[in-house]
Amino acid sequence: MTSSFEMLKIRNAGEWQAYREHDFVCRLGAGTLPEEAFRHYLKQDYLFLVQFARAWGLAVYKSRDLDEIRQGLESLKAIVEVEIGLHVGYCAEWSIPEKALADVPPSPATLAYTDYVLETGLHGDLTDLHVALAPCIIGYGEIALWLQAQPFLKTDGNPYTAWIEMYASPDYQALVRSEIEWLDRRLASLDETAISCLSGIFGKATRLEADFWQMGLDLT
Numbered sequence: 001m002t003s004s005f006e007m008l009k010i011r012n013a014g015e016w017q018a019y020r021e022h023d024f025v026c027r028l029g030a031g032t033l034p035e036e037a038f039r040h041y042l043k044q045d046y047l048f049l050v051q052f053a054r055a056w057g058l059a060v061y062k063s064r065d066l067d068e069i070r071q072g073l074e075s076l077k078a079i080v081e082v083e084i085g086l087h088v089g090y091c092a093e094w095s096i097p098e099k100a101l102a103d104v105p106p107s108p109a110t111l112a113y114t115d116y117v118l119e120t121g122l123h124g125d126l127t128d129l130h131v132a133l134a135p136c137i138i139g140y141g142e143i144a145l146w147l148q149a150q151p152f153l154k155t156d157g158n159p160y161t162a163w164i165e166m167y168a169s170p171d172y173q174a175l176v177r178s179e180i181e182w183l184d185r186r187l188a189s190l191d192e193t194a195i196s197c198l199s200g201i202f203g204k205a206t207r208l209e210a211d212f213w214q215m216g217l218d219l220t
């Protein structure tokens with residue numbers, strides 16, 4: 001049976017494909033992405049992750065019971081105490097010192113995406129917020145596996161192999177599965193009007209993810 005989350009992807013098939021198979025992604029896989037584009041992306045991604053942490057804080061606030069609070073708190077702790085630190089370390093390997101990250105002005109594409117997620121969560125409920133975050137959490141896992149299945153993938157001597165392997169890793173894939181299961185449980189009880197509204201949120205967030213890749217290519 002097609003899962004509820006799968007339906008969101010099917011309803012937004014064009015947007016999803018444009019995000020998953022964006023030129024930035026393909027060049028990462030082929031190892032032909034200019035390093036300057038990746039550095040620009042990494043710096044903006046630091047700003048994105050800080051706002052992503054705020055989105056989990058909002059998820060805690062939007063929780064209806066203690067179990068949901070605990071779940072939001074776990075995600076908030078993971079991003080603040082582990083993932084942002086890993087990103088800072090990864091940036092250092094790419095010759096971007098931590099001090100430089102704090103001074104980076106946000107690109108229009110970064111602002112558009114993070115504002116949209118936070119705004120959606122602020123005005124909506126916890127399901128709206130999770131759907132706005134789904135292209136980020138679930139998309140990166142799917143992109144890594146998609147890349148690993150492409151004939152143009154270059155592993156040896158590709159400076160982006162570690163990045164792809166991080167999102168293809170069993171640990172990350174388990175996180176993706178648990179987010180899909182969460183969404184499937186939530187979406188299962190909703191009627192067509194509610195699903196159609198969520199599909200709009202999913203489509204918009206997916207387009208903003210594709211714009212984020214484009215921002216990396218354009219160095220804007």
Ligand SMILES: Cc1ncc(C[n+]2csc(CCO)c2C)c(N)n1
Nearest residue numbers: 045048052078079083136137140212
């Ligand atoms: C623009 C952008 N979109 C998605 C991710 C991936 N990502 C960011 S936080 C997170 C979940 C981990 O809790 C994941 C997968 C990214 N780095 N940058």
